[in-house]
Amino acid sequence: MKKVSIIDVARHAGVSVSTVSLVLRQKGKISAATIEKVHAAIEALGYVHNVAAANLRGKTSNLIGLVVEDLNDPFSTRVTASLVQALEAQGYMVFLTQPGRDTGRLEACFVSFIRQGVAGVVYLTADSGHRTLPAPVAQSSLPVVVVSQSPVEEKLNSVVRDNRQAGGLATRYLMERGHRNIAYIGGTPACLIRQERLLGYRAALSQYGLAWRDEFAPACAEETLAVSQTVRQLLEANNKITALLCHSPHAIIGCLEAIHQVGRTVGKDVFLTQQVSLVGFEDMMHVNLTSPSFTYVSSASEETGRQAAGLIVRLIHEPGLPAQRITLSGQLIVRGSA
Numbered sequence: 001m002k003k004v005s006i007i008d009v010a011r012h013a014g015v016s017v018s019t020v021s022l023v024l025r026q027k028g029k030i031s032a033a034t035i036e037k038v039h040a041a042i043e044a045l046g047y048v049h050n051v052a053a054a055n056l057r058g059k060t061s062n063l064i065g066l067v068v069e070d071l072n073d074p075f076s077t078r079v080t081a082s083l084v085q086a087l088e089a090q091g092y093m094v095f096l097t098q099p100g101r102d103t104g105r106l107e108a109c110f111v112s113f114i115r116q117g118v119a120g121v122v123y124l125t126a127d128s129g130h131r132t133l134p135a136p137v138a139q140s141s142l143p144v145v146v147v148s149q150s151p152v153e154e155k156l157n158s159v160v161r162d163n164r165q166a167g168g169l170a171t172r173y174l175m176e177r178g179h180r181n182i183a184y185i186g187g188t189p190a191c192l193i194r195q196e197r198l199l200g201y202r203a204a205l206s207q208y209g210l211a212w213r214d215e216f217a218p219a220c221a222e223e224t225l226a227v228s229q230t231v232r233q234l235l236e237a238n239n240k241i242t243a244l245l246c247h248s249p250h251a252i253i254g255c256l257e258a259i260h261q262v263g264r265t266v267g268k269d270v271f272l273t274q275q276v277s278l279v280g281f282e283d284m285m286h287v288n289l290t291s292p293s294f295t296y297v298s299s300a301s302e303e304t305g306r307q308a309a310g311l312i313v314r315l316i317h318e319p320g321l322p323a324q325r326i327t328l329s330g331q332l333i334v335r336g337s338a
Helices: 006-013 015-024 032-045 049-058 074-089 103-116 163-176 192-207 224-237 248-259 299-319
Strands: 064-066 093-097 120-124 142-147 156-162 182-185 241-246 273-281 295-297 324-327
Touching: 006 015, 006 032, 006 049, 015 032, 032 093, 064 074, 064 103, 074 093, 074 120, 074 299, 093 103, 103 273, 120 299, 142 299, 156 299, 163 182, 163 241, 163 295, 182 192, 182 248, 224 248, 241 248, 248 273, 299 324
Parallel strands: 064 093, 064 120, 120 142, 142 156, 156 324, 182 241, 241 273, 273 295
Antiparallel strands: none
């Protein structure tokens, strides 16, 4: 559908573009009849005045819209905190909204952003099951930066996690410590984050001359009980497994429960057959509360927020910049569990 422009409004109302502009900005001496004609044309055509573009021309807008798909997602929460801090340090105000993936609500958000005069939008998605973005995001006329934990297909400006690097890094670390029977636990089959980490996991296995085993990468629902049952069955059937890669916080807790249920303990001594080493992928509060404390590959959430803030500011000041994707790698934080 063709986007309605100010020129279309002028033609429909039978006035000049400059007259429409004056009416929209409520300036100049315009007759009541002309104002009424312009507003009637706007209503008939469904025109949305881009206040943001007008503000940018006058260099007056300091508003940035932030769409967070799920504020309950820990990664999104940490990115939001870092992003807002970075933007406020540069004099911007953040307009936060949480519409989920409902296309109607999301479209209404972007219309509101335009009317409120935001200069650009950061879209923070928690969806790891789709590579495509909702139409209101992909087709927005505003400068947009997408922050995602998994890859997106659209050629938009984005900041994403390198999940393949994380899977490979964790696996190689365990290999270097002598582990040869390592399982990846959790995530649903459709989860793109799981798929990418498994690519890194498989590459590391191949690097050490080890074969891929389907039973060593069980998918399961994101529920602690489901993970616990899956891991218990796996450990009972394969007592040579000495290390587990935990997909998520649910996987962490489920693995801990299953290890204790089969009479083994968590630890980093590969030569003690009753010990199982654990490595996660989330820098979350409760990984520091377990005993032993948890070894994990960080999600680089704070750096993600800073990079997204820097990118949206550059887009606002240089709207002609070609789209770029910033891919951030995590760091291995070694603790007592592996």
